[in-house]
Amino acid sequence: MQTLTLEQETNPWEAQAARFDFAAKKLNLDQGIWKVLRYPSRELIVHIPVGMDDGSIEVFTGYRVQHSVARGPAKGGIRYSPDVSLDEVRALASWMTWKCAVVNIPFGGAKGGVICDPKKMSQGELERMTRRYTAELIEFIGPEKDVPAPDMGTDEQTMAWIMDTYSMHMRQTVNAVVTGKPVNLGGSRGRKEATGRGVSVVCDEAIKHLGMSIDGCRVIVQGFGNVGSNSAKLLAQKGYTVIGIAEYDGALYNPNGIDIHALIEHRKRAGTITGFTEAEAVDKHELLTYNCEILIPAATENVITSRNADRIRCKILCEGANGPTTTIADEILADKRVFIIPDILANAGGVTTSYFEWVQDRMGYFWTEAEVNQRLDNIMTESFHDVVTYAQTHNVNNRIAAYMLAIDRVAYTTKQRGIYA
Numbered sequence: 027m028q029t030l031t032l033e034q035e036t037n038p039w040e041a042q043a044a045r046f047d048f049a050a051k052k053l054n055l056d057q058g059i060w061k062v063l064r065y066p067s068r069e070l071i072v073h074i075p076v077g078m079d080d081g082s083i084e085v086f087t088g089y090r091v092q093h094s095v096a097r098g099p100a101k102g103g104i105r106y107s108p109d110v111s112l113d114e115v116r117a118l119a120s121w122m123t124w125k126c127a128v129v130n131i132p133f134g135g136a137k138g139g140v141i142c143d144p145k146k147m148s149q150g151e152l153e154r155m156t157r158r159y160t161a162e163l164i165e166f167i168g169p170e171k172d173v174p175a176p177d178m179g180t181d182e183q184t185m186a187w188i189m190d191t192y193s194m195h196m197r198q199t200v201n202a203v204v205t206g207k208p209v210n211l212g213g214s215r216g217r218k219e220a221t222g223r224g225v226s227v228v229c230d231e232a233i234k235h236l237g238m239s240i241d242g243c244r245v246i247v248q249g250f251g252n253v254g255s256n257s258a259k260l261l262a263q264k265g266y267t268v269i270g271i272a273e274y275d276g277a278l279y280n281p282n283g284i285d286i287h288a289l290i291e292h293r294k295r296a297g298t299i300t301g302f303t304e305a306e307a308v309d310k311h312e313l314l315t316y317n318c319e320i321l322i323p324a325a326t327e328n329v330i331t332s333r334n335a336d337r338i339r340c341k342i343l344c345e346g347a348n349g350p351t352t353t354i355a356d357e358i359l360a361d362k363r364v365f366i367i368p369d370i371l372a373n374a375g376g377v378t379t380s381y382f383e384w385v386q387d388r389m390g391y392f393w394t395e396a397e398v399n400q401r402l403d404n405i406m407t408e409s410f411h412d413v414v415t416y417a418q419t420h421n422v423n424n425r426i427a428a429y430m431l432a433i434d435r436v437a438y439t440t441k442q443r444g445i446y447a
């Protein structure tokens with residue numbers, strides 16, 4: 027077992043790098059390519075002045091990191107959060123490279139972030155900040171360069187502002203510059219639910235693989251935002267029993283199953299999951315340790331660490347969030363024989379449908395929701411089996427298998443393109 031302080035254990039960049047190094051060593055990766063792929067290729071820091079509603083001026087710090095463009099334009103979301111840091115954005119950008127390679131779509135990896143608290147800002151302040159951040163990124167992004175999308179704290183409205191600002195600078199409408207847009211602005215049908223849909227597909231495949239059944243399969247979800255609420259909704263529709271939901275301000279438990287549709291309606295009205303009377307209010311940290319078949323962390327990084335991993339009691343850990351499990355927790359969960367569906371596979375449904383959105387925007391021809399979903403289901407199912415088969419063939423766990431598969435694909439393309447300018 028590694029000995030790390032909690033701060034070291036929970037640094038997302040270190041966590042990403044440790045898994046990368048382990049997988050690269052297993053692959054016997056060429057030392058030069060190792061160095062090329064270990065670090066992001068470009069990092070931009072911007073300071074964004076914004077006129078606030080009260081007449082004051084605030085300056086926000088923003089990042090955009092492009093880890094790799096070897097397999098295609100850089101791709102990845104933008105996060106608005108008070109705690110976002112450069113190391114976190116670096117890790118998230120690298121994970122995007124590996125994720126796009128796991129599902130074999132022609133993108134590299136990027137991520138952006140702005141240090142702000144979107145819950146405390148007005149729509150006007152958010153719009154002005156987003157437009158100024160976009161203006162600062164103008165040379166960095168574009169349909170053939172780097173294509174942002176939503177992540178924590180951002181949504182389709184944020185993408186609409188980015189698309190509009192970029193288009194103003196280009197003097198023409200360029201809808202393929204971002205994905206996750208509203209459908210009437212060139213968004214793809216199915217994108218909003220896509221990450222949750224992908225989560226539900228890999229859960230289906232995992233329970234088949236492990237000889238389990240949907241009947242009586244209890245699910246706990248942490249985070250009731252885009253990924254968490256759509257995962258819960260789609261799994262409940264498929265017949266899973268969602269017994270617990272944890273949010274930042276409280277958690278709910280009902281052993282007979284929570285009515286997810288009713289909870290979504292309650293949250294729309296109340297702005298929080300708390301106060302929902304059809305489930306018991308429980309401790310948000312403890313809920314993760316309740317007995318269940320599937321645990322889905324779908325909020326943020328580092329929620330399963332050396333502090334709680336030995337108390338986790340699920341059979342399947344399906345990582346809707348990026349980086350929810352630390353490397354030490356991985357070792358503890360391996361001893362407990364928890365079947366992990368790693369983030370770079372489990373939550374790849376979002377970027378896969380983003381790829382479909384980018385393709386549709388560039389064609390100017392839009393598919394039906396059924397077509398989008400069928401293509402997504404096929405890619406997620408195939409990718410699940412690619413990873414599990416790789417793990418069995420190379421005698422590694424699913425996470426390392428996913429990294430190895432991805433690194434191998436990116437390394438191959440990097441070598442093929444050559445590295446000389």
Ligand SMILES: NC(=O)C1=CN([C@@H]2O[C@H](COP(=O)(O)OP(=O)(O)OC[C@H]3O[C@@H](n4cnc5c(N)ncnc54)[C@H](O)[C@@H]3O)[C@@H](O)[C@H]2O)C=CC1
Binds near residue numbers: 179326347
């Ligand atoms: N939106 C997308 O398409 C994708 C998102 N992801 C990842 O999924 C995770 C969630 O992203 P979204 O759902 O888009 O964000 P979101 O902002 O829509 O929702 C996040 C939810 O988690 C809650 N939350 C935050 N910290 C929490 C904590 N410590 N405990 C419990 N709840 C907490 C928030 O209140 C919010 O409701 C992130 O790790 C993101 O990077 C991954 C792939 C695609």
Ligand SMILES: O=C(O)CCC(=O)C(=O)O
Binds near residue numbers: 177374378380
């Ligand atoms: O849809 C996308 O392009 C990226 C989604 C994302 O940020 C992620 O998968 O973490």
